[in-house]
Amino acid sequence: MGKNIEFKDNIVKRNKIPILIYVPEWIQLFSGNKSRSMQKIITALEELIKRKKECDFELNNLEKRKKMLMNKILYLSKDINENNDKAALSKMAEAEKEIIEINKKMPKLLEEMESIPDRINDMNMRLLKETIKRAYELIKENRSESEKCQEQVNEIRHKLADLIQKKVDMEERINKLYSFVHGMVGADEMESLDENFLP
Numbered sequence: 001m002g003k004n005i006e007f008k009d010n011i012v013k014r015n016k017i018p019i020l021i022y023v024p025e026w027i028q029l030f031s032g033n034k035s036r037s038m039q040k041i042i043t044a045l046e047e048l049i050k051r052k053k054e055c056d057f058e059l060n061n062l063e064k065r066k067k068m069l070m071n072k073i074l075y076l077s078k079d080i081n082e083n084n085d086k087a088a089l090s091k092m093a094e095a096e097k098e099i100i101e102i103n104k105k106m107p108k109l110l111e112e113m114e115s116i117p118d119r120i121n122d123m124n125m126r127l128l129k130e131t132i133k134r135a136y137e138l139i140k141e142n143r144s145e146s147e148k149c150q151e152q153v154n155e156i157r158h159k160l161a162d163l164i165q166k167k168v169d170m171e172e173r174i175n176k177l178y179s180f181v182h183g184m185v186g187a188d189e190m191e192s193l194d195e196n197f198l199p
Contacts, residue, residue, distance in 0.1 A: 005129040020127050021045060027127045033138060034093060037128045045123040054118045059109050069095045155195070 020026045021042055034042070076092040079085045182190055 003133070005132055007125075017124065017128060019045070019124055020131060021047070024034060026131070030134065032173045033134065035130060035137075036136060038127065041123060041127045041130060045120065048116060048120050048123060050122070052113070055109055055113045059106070059113065062102050062106055062109070066099060066106075069099050071097075071103075098125065 030038070031093075071093055074097050076085075076088045076095070079088045080092065181193065185193070
């Protein structure tokens with residue numbers, strides 16, 4: 001299906017569309033019915049979600065490390081001022097150097113983290129559009145299959161009606177045959193004949 005799907009700007013905000021790959025109903029309906037383009041988008045979406053978690057973890061670690069280094073610098077500067085500890089100077093320089101490195105990494109990381117939610121939403125919207133296309137393909141397939149089933153049901157009903165009629169006709173014939181023989185020979189003779197001919 002090559003049709004493009006465009007939503008009105010407010011539909012996404014109004015409907016609060018969740019991340020589809022986490023929606024149980026979506027999983028149930030499409031886990032075994034994904035198109036190739038859906039699968040590509042899902043892979044990209046999973047990568048973005050994974051990257052978001054990595055960035056959160058990385059930023060958290062950098063903040064902890066920076067706090068620890070700041071405390072270390074405070075402790076070392078006190079040691080240098082009070083005890084004139086020369087060895088503490090090189091340790092302090094190392095800590096300051098590491099803080100400079102952290103300060104370089106953090107803005108890049110924060111910038112990436114700010115862009116990820118929008119990228120996730122864009123990817124989720126692409127997945128929604130592909131999901132809708134796939135849903136209509138499946139609706140057509142299922143409708144066609146349903147119509148075939150209905151045709152078979154109609155055939156079976158017709159056969160069943162014929163069989164029921166045939167059964168009714170056979171039973172009517174049996175009754176007429178019994179009635180004829182009974183009229184000719186009587187009830188007593190019928191029992192003996194039944195035992196003889198209908199074992």
